[in-house]
Amino acid sequence: MKSLFRLGLIGFLVALAPFARGQFSVSDDFSTLSGNWFNEITTGTGAFSVSVPGTEVLSYLDGGLTSATTTGSRDWKNNTGSYTQNWQVQVDFTFNFTQANSQSSSWSLYVGNLADITDNIQGMFQLSTTNLGVASRNIVGLYNTNGSPASPPAPEQIWDVASSTVTLQAIYIAATHTLSLAYDPNGSVGGYSFTPITSAAVDGSVGGLGWGMTNSDSFGFRLAASNSAGSTGTSSLTADQMFADNFAASSAIPEPSTYAAIFGALALLAAGWRRRQG
Numbered sequence: 001m002k003s004l005f006r007l008g009l010i011g012f013l014v015a016l017a018p019f020a021r022g023q024f025s026v027s028d029d030f031s032t033l034s035g036n037w038f039n040e041i042t043t044g045t046g047a048f049s050v051s052v053p054g055t056e057v058l059s060y061l062d063g064g065l066t067s068a069t070t071t072g073s074r075d076w077k078n079n080t081g082s083y084t085q086n087w088q089v090q091v092d093f094t095f096n097f098t099q100a101n102s103q104s105s106s107w108s109l110y111v112g113n114l115a116d117i118t119d120n121i122q123g124m125f126q127l128s129t130t131n132l133g134v135a136s137r138n139i140v141g142l143y144n145t146n147g148s149p150a151s152p153p154a155p156e157q158i159w160d161v162a163s164s165t166v167t168l169q170a171i172y173i174a175a176t177h178t179l180s181l182a183y184d185p186n187g188s189v190g191g192y193s194f195t196p197i198t199s200a201a202v203d204g205s206v207g208g209l210g211w212g213m214t215n216s217d218s219f220g221f222r223l224a225a226s227n228s229a230g231s232t233g234t235s236s237l238t239a240d241q242m243f244a245d246n247f248a249a250s251s252a253i254p255e256p257s258t259y260a261a262i263f264g265a266l267a268l269l270a271a272g273w274r275r276r277q278g
């Protein structure tokens, strides 16, 4: 019964197709400044470096900044986030230094319509720390449309000052075209456990952000850093003081119906195989 075997094989391949399209389980531990990222874009004396073996993080440096602001960013180029399938992306951000008075620094995970992300940032999930006499640390989920803040308004979350590392996570649910932000206030310590901050639809429907995304669009990702010495401060960030690490992207857990299709196809395959042997 070759036909039964063929039927099972076809069913198996059809059931696997969503996974083949997904191909989104990738990560970067910054053991090297790998080809996963497009060239860095920096202003002022900002620069990225991958620090010494043993630490292996993406450090942001400011080259001895005085009374100015530097920025830097790198866009992920390994793959893109699907509009039609679930995915999530997360990254650990660390501020491991004492800020001078009036100094402010930030790390951001940008998520946007890939068609626009290179010139028009849309979703900005940001971790910032400012010293205005009193240290202030915030986590913000800010949605933009064409460069302007969009509803919902940016909610802020006070960052747990006991930890120098916070993990930000962007989560996309395809069924509702919803993009959400969550955070783990102490990163990988105790395992990852995320608290949601904010959520918005990206499909332009009522209550959506008007990003105008359709099934042919996909999401792009960017890591961005900034540091400002402020009016009186000076700054000289060195390696391992302000860094990102453990960028990880993963596809959604398959729907129950997908599992059913896979197991059904496997049963057909097995039946077909047994008959061929017999």
Ligand SMILES: [Ca+2]
Residues within 6 Å of the ligand: 029, 030, 031, 055, 056, 057, 245, 246
């Ligand atoms: Ca690492």
Ligand SMILES: [Ca+2]
Residues within 6 Å of the ligand: 184, 185, 186, 187, 188, 189, 190, 191, 192, 193
């Ligand atoms: Ca944790």
